[in-house]
Amino acid sequence: MLIPHPLLGPRDAQEFVCLGDARLIERPDPAAADAEAAFCDYVFLRDNPAGVHRELWFHEHGDRSWLVVTRDTVTHAVLGAELARDVALARVGRAP
Amino acid sequence: MRFSGFRIVAEALKGHTGWRPLWRDPEPQPAYDYVIVGGGGHGLATAYYLASRFGAARIAVLEKGWLGSGNVARNTTIIRSNYLLAGNEPFYEFSMKLWEGLEQDLNFNAMVSQRGIINLFHTDAQRDAFRRRGNAMMLAGAGARLLDADEVRRMAPFLNHDNARFPIRGGLMQPRAGTARHDGVAWGYARAAARLGVDLIQNCEVTGFRIDNGRLRGVETTRGSIAAGTVGVAVAGSSSRVMAQAGLRLPIESHVLQAFVTEGLKPTIPGVITFGAGHFYISQSDKGGLVFGGDIDGYNSYAQRGGLPVVEDVAEGGMALMPVIGRARLLRMWGGVVDMSMDGSPIIDRTPVDGLYLNGGWCYGGFKATPASGYAFAHLLATGEPHETARAYRLDRFARGYVIDERGAGAQPNLH
Numbered sequence: 060m061l062i063p064h065p066l067l068g069p070r071d072a073q074e075f076v077c078l079g080d081a082r083l084i085e086r087p088d089p090a091a092a093d094a095e096a097a098f099c100d101y102v103f104l105r106d107n108p109a110g111v112h113r114e115l116w117f118h119e120h121g122d123r124s125w126l127v128v129t130r131d132t133v134t135h136a137v138l139g140a141e142l143a144r145d146v147a148l149a150r151v152g153r154a155p
Numbered sequence: 156m157r158f159s160g161f162r163i164v165a166e167a168l169k170g171h172t173g174w175r176p177l178w179r180d181p182e183p184q185p186a187y188d189y190v191i192v193g194g195g196g197h198g199l200a201t202a203y204y205l206a207s208r209f210g211a212a213r214i215a216v217l218e219k220g221w222l223g224s225g226n227v228a229r230n231t232t233i234i235r236s237n238y239l240l241a242g243n244e245p246f247y248e249f250s251m252k253l254w255e256g257l258e259q260d261l262n263f264n265a266m267v268s269q270r271g272i273i274n275l276f277h278t279d280a281q282r283d284a285f286r287r288r289g290n291a292m293m294l295a296g297a298g299a300r301l302l303d304a305d306e307v308r309r310m311a312p313f314l315n316h317d318n319a320r321f322p323i324r325g326g327l328m329q330p331r332a333g334t335a336r337h338d339g340v341a342w343g344y345a346r347a348a349a350r351l352g353v354d355l356i357q358n359c360e361v362t363g364f365r366i367d368n369g370r371l372r373g374v375e376t377t378r379g380s381i382a383a384g385t386v387g388v389a390v391a392g393s394s395s396r397v398m399a400q401a402g403l404r405l406p407i408e409s410h411v412l413q414a415f416v417t418e419g420l421k422p423t424i425p426g427v428i429t430f431g432a433g434h435f436y437i438s439q440s441d442k443g444g445l446v447f448g449g450d451i452d453g454y455n456s457y458a459q460r461g462g463l464p465v466v467e468d469v470a471e472g473g474m475a476l477m478p479v480i481g482r483a484r485l486l487r488m489w490g491g492v493v494d495m496s497m498d499g500s501p502i503i504d505r506t507p508v509d510g511l512y513l514n515g516g517w518c519y520g521g522f523k524a525t526p527a528s529g530y531a532f533a534h535l536l537a538t539g540e541p542h543e544t545a546r547a548y549r550l551d552r553f554a555r556g557y558v559i560d561e562r563g564a565g566a567q568p569n570l571h
Contacts, residue, residue, distance in 0.1 A: 107395035109457040144405040
């Protein structure tokens with residue numbers, strides 16, 4: 060698999076390690092009233108679709124950036140990649 | 156029809172005209188007491204034990220494809236009970252004991268062959284860890300032997316004992332472990348279940364669950380609606396997909412695990428040998444093929460095929476452990492989709508939907524568990540209570556903090 064790194068161009072997937080579901084970016088608020096249940100879901104439960112899936116990949120043997128990779132889990136086709144930092148900032152409404 | 160040596164002789168004299176299909180191919184009935192979703196090893200074993208041990212009747216097994224077409228056909232056939240943790244070891248030892256009586260029980264040759272497993276170690280720290288694990292195994296009645304370097308050298312002279320990075324210092328052996336003919340296990344359970352009146356319904360995909368105020372009423376399938384008060388889902392690899400139809404999110408990711416077999420060779424490997432440090436394990440089938448594998452690919456996949464980087468990794472592990480393998484020609488390689496759970500251990504439990512039960516999360520170790528998994532799941536379905544060896548496999552153990560993490564890797568499925 061080749062991962063289209065937004066800064067470095069296409070890179071071999073072997074340079075990366077996969078952490079899994081990109082919803083791990085959405086860390087719950089530890090001060091919220093339901094924080095214990097929210098953290099249990101956050102740590103242990105995963106979306107596990109057959110089809111398009113957004114995942115966190117770490118460019119360990121590269122520039123050590125975190126990417127959000129969109130990939131099809133049935134065909135292994137890589138559909139896109141963006142910097143996880145950009146995704147996280149966009150979530151809270153800030154420009155990258 | 157009972158199988159026996161006499162039967163083979165009698166059929167030989169009759170020109171083999173008396174053999175009949177091993178199971179019926181019935182039409183689905185409108186209602187059953189028990190519906191098992193998934194016609195693999197675990198689902199078929201569940202149906203068999205429900206009928207034979209718990210006296211249940213009106214049982215159906217629904218299979219999307221054909222019987223035994225998933226992971227029971229794709230594993231590397233190893234049976235063992237060499238676990239460390241108290242939540243696991245008694246369960247796998249229960250499974251080992253069921254393996255030992257399986258063929259008489261099913262009246263089917265599953266080719267169970269107890270030729271032993273050796274887990275190699277390379278450092279003092281690993282020896283200590285394996286000694287502890289061996290003690291845990293002996294406490295559960297599984298039996299274990301700690302081998303020193305000379306013993307391993309005598310038993311497996313073809314290994315590279317003096318590898319500079321991973322010299323072999325010894326191994327933990329479970330003499331009762333071994334292999335079984337994986338397809339034979341599925342066929343044996345299917346035949347034995349069908350003989351007890353279980354309906355094995357193939358090409359019947361479950362497309363939804365009928366749930367009424369939190370109570371399960373039945374399943375929707377591609378072959379019509381089926382009413383059932385108790386439904387057990389045993390579809391490891393696709394647990395998340397099937398249970399999502401009941402609105403559940405699971406502590407599971409689906410990953411692809413690859414396996415390999417060479418052309419048939421003369422007897423070379425005395426039992427099963429695992430090289431954990433090099434992500435490689437190997438055994439030899441009765442036909443002579445070297446059957447081996449390594450790690451999962453490490454990313455979510457439903458493809459039932461893996462990537463070349465892991466092929467290279469497994470080949471490197473094999474060459475490092477036993478250079479003789481370099482002369483063997485690879486015949487086939489394949490992949491299976493496994494449920495990787497958040498602690499590396501399985502789930503056999505009720506779900507928040509009354510009447511709906513889950514058997515999944517088997518990671519890469521489901522085959523050896525087949526008999527105990529079926530027995531424990533049947534126990535749960537029939538009595539509503541977990542089997543005594545499967546009490547730890549609760550779905551809510553993650554929320555309660557009672558994870559069973561043999562590897563100590565945390566909630567990171569691709570590291571288990």
